[in-house]
Amino acid sequence: MWCSRAAVRRLQRVAVAPLTVSAMHKTMSTVSRVYVTRQIPPEGLEILRKSGQVQFELWNSDDPVPREELLKKVKGVDGLLCVLTEKIDAELLDAAGPNLKVLSTMSVGFDHLSQPELKKSELNFVCVCFLRGIRVGYTPEVLTDAVAELTVALLLTTSRRLIEATHEAKTGGWGTWRTLWLCGYELANSTVGILGLGRIGIAIAERLKPFKVKKFIYTDVAPRPELAEIIQAEYVSMDELAKQSDFLAVCCALTPETQGICNHNLFSKMKNTAIFINTSRGGVVNQEDLYEALSTGQIAGAGLDVTTPEPLPTNHPLFTLKNCVILPHIASASYTTRNAMSALAANNLLAGLRGEPMPKELKL
Numbered sequence: 535m536w537c538s539r540a541a542v543r544r545l546q547r548v549a550v551a552p553l554t555v556s557a558m559h560k561t562m563s564t565v566s567r568v569y570v571t572r573q574i575p576p577e578g579l580e581i582l583r584k585s586g587q588v589q590f591e592l593w594n595s596d597d598p599v600p601r602e603e604l605l606k607k608v609k610g611v612d613g614l615l616c617v618l619t620e621k622i623d624a625e626l627l628d629a630a631g632p633n634l635k636v637l638s639t640m641s642v643g644f645d646h647l648s649q650p651e652l653k654k655s656e657l658n659f660v661c662v663c664f665l666r667g668i669r670v671g672y673t674p675e676v677l678t679d680a681v682a683e684l685t686v687a688l689l690l691t692t693s694r695r696l697i698e699a700t701h702e703a704k705t706g707g708w709g710t711w712r713t714l715w716l717c718g719y720e721l722a723n724s725t726v727g728i729l730g731l732g733r734i735g736i737a738i739a740e741r742l743k744p745f746k747v748k749k750f751i752y753t754d755v756a757p758r759p760e761l762a763e764i765i766q767a768e769y770v771s772m773d774e775l776a777k778q779s780d781f782l783a784v785c786c787a788l789t790p791e792t793q794g795i796c797n798h799n800l801f802s803k804m805k806n807t808a809i810f811i812n813t814s815r816g817g818v819v820n821q822e823d824l825y826e827a828l829s830t831g832q833i834a835g836a837g838l839d840v841t842t843p844e845p846l847p848t849n850h851p852l853f854t855l856k857n858c859v860i861l862p863h864i865a866s867a868s869y870t871t872r873n874a875m876s877a878l879a880a881n882n883l884l885a886g887l888r889g890e891p892m893p894k895e896l897k898l
């Protein structure tokens with residue numbers, strides 16, 4: 535990354551600023567051992583390096599750290615900075631041991647974390663309460679724009695059949711202009727349904743509105759009037775969401791309650807002309823039921839940025855369908871957003887290790 539001379543001078547002033555004796559003592563006495571499970575974008579690494587607060591080891595690769603290696607590397611660390619591919623469960627927390635007090639995930643999703651294990655307390659053999667009490671930071675908000683933008687792109691790609699169209703153009707299928715060839719479905723005058731209304735659902739709706747959407751509807755565990763008001767969305771039941779939506783966007787977190795919630799029951803109530811979009815987590819969808827709905831024409835198309843498993847094996851039946859667009863989990867993949875996620879994850883970790891409130895702390 536290039537900095538202006540003035541910026542470099544500012545950084546140098548900060549880097550060499552004299553420390554008071556007490557600040558120096560505090561800094562020296564609180565250097566924490568941290569493991570970073572992936573080569574994260576540079577902004578976060580810079581923050582960790584410049585903090586003087588942590589001594590960190592990094593799995594210096596773009597691919598996930600092998601589990602065996604991870605279990606060895608976490609031993610005795612005070613903090614862990616991970617990404618969404620790492621399963622943070624009892625095995626890992628036991629391997630880390632009692633020093634581990636802060637976990638920072640570079641993701642808004644936290645279904646890869648075992649929350650009960652992180653906050654666990656239990657009685658040991660002398661009846662003393664054993665408390666893991668690990669604090670957790672995550673990265674909401676900074677990725678909302680990127681995810682909403684990608685969701686709109688995926689929706690339009692699916693509904694206007696762009697992948698099929700470029701394929702036909704490239705491979706000689708483009709004989710002439712034909713009246714109904716490669717027709718799709720348009721947003722103008724449509725009803726858009728949102729499953730799980732939060733920041734991302736709102737951001738998607740705000741972007742879709744200029745396409746002349748007629749109505750937004752949503753469902754959630756309960757009505758969210760203060761959010762719904764922003765996009766004038768109507769709260770409906772899950773059944774009504776399925777029946778009324780021309781476009782259905784899944785925006786809910788993956789929890790035990792939402793696991794497999796998009797299944798035959800939902801798809802069978804949807805319109806034959808409906809487009810289903812999922813940029814949340816693959817686990818909310820029953821993929822066998824989705825395959826059936828797409829291959830029988832129960833619904834018109836699906837755009838998925840997330841699947842189970844990830845990566846989805848290249849021989850998976852969903853890849854055989856022309857009306858299914860599958861992306862490799864790239865909703866937050868813009869340079870700006872990934873750097874912002876990396877920076878927030880680093881700042882969460884450092885604040886947690888100082889015993890201060892994290893910029894974005896997950897309430898366990």
Ligand SMILES: O=C(O)C(=O)CO
Pocket residue numbers: 618640641642643644677863864865866867
């Ligand atoms: O942050 C997350 O949870 C993601 O899925 C990244 O796109």
